[in-house]
Amino acid sequence: MRPAFSVILFTVLAGMGQGLFLMLVRADALGADPHELAVGGFASVALLGAGLACSFFHLGHPMRAWRAIAMWRTSWLSREVIVLPLTIAVVALWSLEHLLGKPHTAALAAAGVVLCLALWWCTGMIYACLRFLREWAHPLTLLNFALLGWMSGATLFAAYWSVLHGAAAARLWVVAAMVLTCAGAAARLASLARNRALRPKSTPQSAIGVAAARVRQISQGTTGGSFNTREFFHGRSAAFVANVKSIALVLAFALPLVLLAAAWVWPVPGLLPAAAAAQFVGLIAERWLFFAQANHPQNIYYQAVA
Amino acid sequence: MTQPAETLAKQLALVIDLNVCVGCHACVTSCKQWNTSGSAGPLADLNAYGAEPSGTFFNRVQTWEAGAYPAAETIHFPKSCLHCEDPPCVPVCPTGASYKRKEDGIVLVDYDRCIGCKYCAWACPYGARELDEARQVMTKCTLCVDRIYDEKLAPEDRKPACVKACPTNARLFGDVKDPESEVSKAIRERGGYALMPEWETRPANQYLPRLVRQAQEF
Numbered sequence: 035m036r037p038a039f040s041v042i043l044f045t046v047l048a049g050m051g052q053g054l055f056l057m058l059v060r061a062d063a064l065g066a067d068p069h070e071l072a073v074g075g076f077a078s079v080a081l082l083g084a085g086l087a088c089s090f091f092h093l094g095h096p097m098r099a100w101r102a103i104a105m106w107r108t109s110w111l112s113r114e115v116i117v118l119p120l121t122i123a124v125v126a127l128w129s130l131e132h133l134l135g136k137p138h139t140a141a142l143a144a145a146g147v148v149l150c151l152a153l154w155w156c157t158g159m160i161y162a163c164l165r166f167l168r169e170w171a172h173p174l175t176l177l178n179f180a181l182l183g184w185m186s187g188a189t190l191f192a193a194y195w196s197v198l199h200g201a202a203a204a205r206l207w208v209v210a211a212m213v214l215t216c217a218g219a220a221a222r223l224a225s226l227a228r229n230r231a232l233r234p235k236s237t238p239q240s241a242i243g244v245a246a247a248r249v250r251q252i253s254q255g256t257t258g259g260s261f262n263t264r265e266f267f268h269g270r271s272a273a274f275v276a277n278v279k280s281i282a283l284v285l286a287f288a289l290p291l292v293l294l295a296a297a298w299v300w301p302v303p304g305l306l307p308a309a310a311a312a313q314f315v316g317l318i319a320e321r322w323l324f325f326a327q328a329n330h331p332q333n334i335y336y337q338a339v340a
Numbered sequence: 341m342t343q344p345a346e347t348l349a350k351q352l353a354l355v356i357d358l359n360v361c362v363g364c365h366a367c368v369t370s371c372k373q374w375n376t377s378g379s380a381g382p383l384a385d386l387n388a389y390g391a392e393p394s395g396t397f398f399n400r401v402q403t404w405e406a407g408a409y410p411a412a413e414t415i416h417f418p419k420s421c422l423h424c425e426d427p428p429c430v431p432v433c434p435t436g437a438s439y440k441r442k443e444d445g446i447v448l449v450d451y452d453r454c455i456g457c458k459y460c461a462w463a464c465p466y467g468a469r470e471l472d473e474a475r476q477v478m479t480k481c482t483l484c485v486d487r488i489y490d491e492k493l494a495p496e497d498r499k500p501a502c503v504k505a506c507p508t509n510a511r512l513f514g515d516v517k518d519p520e521s522e523v524s525k526a527i528r529e530r531g532g533y534a535l536m537p538e539w540e541t542r543p544a545n546q547y548l549p550r551l552v553r554q555a556q557e558f
Contacts, residue, residue: 035462092457092458094471094475094476095454095455098453101436102434102435102457104434105431105433105436108431108432109434109459111434111457111459163432164432164462164463165539166428235538235539236536236539238404240535240536241536242404242415242535243533243534243535243549244404244415244550247407249404249406250405251405252404252405252414254400254402255400255401255402255419258392260395260397260470261396261470261473262467265471266467330467331466331536331539332465332466332467
């Protein structure tokens with residue numbers, strides 16, 4: 035598939051916002067300062083809101099986006115469109131409540147956590163429910179959206195805490211971020227290994243229904259391109275894809291782990307913000323790869339120009 | 341998520357005879373002419389006279405080769421929306437713009453409700469849907485729904501434009517749920533088959549396989 039930057043940015047930004055909120059709720063339970071939590075909560079709202087804004091750029095008719103809530107009974111995209119603004123609203127209320135020093139309601143925090151998890155579920159299912167996009171049609175897709183988002187939010191929270199209280203005070207959050215980053219890396223490596231082992235179910239033979247041992251396309255029917263030749267191909271070389279994969283693995287997992295470990299040993303300011311920034315860039319690359327690696331069976335019909 | 345598809349009493353479809361398609365593209369141009377002028381249009385042509393033309397088409401004729409020389413066959417292969425009985429493109433649409441008509445099984449897009457998110461195109465394994473780049477809405481074969489019921493047309497003209505245009509009668513049109521229709525008989529008697537059966541979309545359109553004749557020894 036052709037990676038769309040609007041969707042890449044949306045899923046990375048929103049995922050980070052969701053992960054950040056989960057960490058804020060945990061910090062709240064451990065008795066953190068409400069005003070500091072409120073600032074973090076508004077950062078989560080900003081990330082989710084920026085993600086929502088990015089998603090509009092994917093649409094041919096953004097002004098009609100409100101219509102997308104209609105088909106929640108059948109469409110995961112419709113469900114996501116409902117859950118995302120609800121999540122933003124609840125996280126914003128939670129943050130406001132902490133800012134004003136009002137008595138905190140556990141119900142609001144619980145609702146926020148449930149909505150964050152539900153949003154990951156919806157986002158993951160948008161891809162995982164497409165059964166013939168086999169790189170996506172697997173529970174690992176759901177796990178990865180959740181773990182990678184949570185991981186990036188945890189690293190961001192550790193960075194925020196170190197800015198507020200110094201790196202030494204952030205050690206608990208550094209450990210949490212390291213555990214989540216390891217879990218995210220394991221899940222993503224598992225999906226990469228699965229993708230490598232996949233063999234296409236559709237073939238030129240099944241595409242046109244001819245059983246000959248050798249079937250090849252001579253002409254796709256047009257000399258120029260079409261929607262079909264643009265939307266479903268990433269248009270990059272294998273070397274480019276391999277480079278993006280290396281960048282994703284290094285910046286999303288390896289480098290942040292090194293920086294997190296270093297920050298745990300030497301509480302130097304700047305290490306944790308650097309880890310969060312690296313992870314953000316790494317996840318952009320990771321999400322690009324997620325799209326690029328998905329092989330759409332329609333591509334069998336668009337192989338040759340004559 | 342997806343309920344088992346309802347079985348409709350009527351399902352209009354095309355049956356395409358690969359024995360006689362000569363790859364002339366008359367169905368392609370006739371489809372384009374009718375639909376760019378009708379309720380489904382206009383269908384954009386970007387850079388039509390440039391080096392990289394790109395247009396919206398509901399129907400394409402491709403050419404394939406099967407086997408190896410000297411036993412190679414050239415197969416002209418028309419491809420359009422298959423109006424699946426279990427269309428994966430319909431339930432994923434967030435707005436309900438994509439729908440399957442209960443009365444005749446045609447899968448259609450309501451262009452006024454389409455937000456151009458392209459998710460339905462991702463959900464079609466056949467690449468049957470094309471986003472119109474000028475209008476930014478998803479488009480696809482309508483089986484000439486604005487033609488086949490038009491009582492102002494002579495009864496013999498109430499067929500999809502592609503069917504009317506085909507000079508070799510490679511395209512048959514009718515109700516595949518009516519066992520006595522021309523299309524049902526063709527499917528039954530001549531081994532009609534579905535494309536990519538592995539995805540269980542139950543395409544309504546079917547193809548008639550080529551009868552391969554061995555080269556005569558002289």
